[in-house]
Amino acid sequence: MLDFEIELNKLLSGEVEQLPRYEIAQAVEMAALGQDLADDLRKKQTDVSLQVEEIYDLLKEQNTLAGENRHVMTVLQEALETEKKRADTLALGTIALCDLLENFCTYAQQSGSEELKNQADILWTQSGRLLADNNIVRLGAEGQPLDPRIHTVQKGVESPFPREQVLELLQSGYTYKNALVRKASVVVSLGTGEVKDGE
Structure with missing residues (x-):
């Protein structure tokens, strides 16, 4: 059985001074290392948290930009479709006018007037070139x-x-x-x- 008084006297007399000091120094050193590791871990967690927040913010920004880009693309697509319909309508209107011109040229050919025939031929040829220039x-x-x-x-x-x-x-x-x-x-x-x- 451990005699507390004897052990206490040994401790006070310095007989076991080295061991406790060594163990305490080791413990302090280990505690300091543990503290350093904990501090590093906290710092890394903070850095990772900040990086995650930055990535999240970037993703939000990208989603916002993507949404804006989708909106811009939709508006451009609608404008393009409107312009295409307008061009198609103009082309069909032009063809309807060409039908009237063709009727006139047919009439001119049957009129018996050489001057009118010549003018109608020139008009028909020039209109064909103008049409071709516009597809x-x-x-x-x-x-x-x-x-x-x-x-x-x-x-x-x-x-x-x-x-x-x-x-x-x-x-x-x-x-x-x-x-x-x-x-x-x-x-x-x-x-x-x-x-x-x-x-």
């Missing part, structure tokens, strides 16, 4: 072979010209931006023989 192409011409992709046959007549050759253009067809808007209405030859030279 509208006129389809159909007399003398070309029948092409079901661009021609609608209204009538077939016997003639000395080759079978399925366009004899008469009743109404021009049109493409807009390479898309077919309307086929040309034509009269074609049923073909009873070739045209002979001089006839």
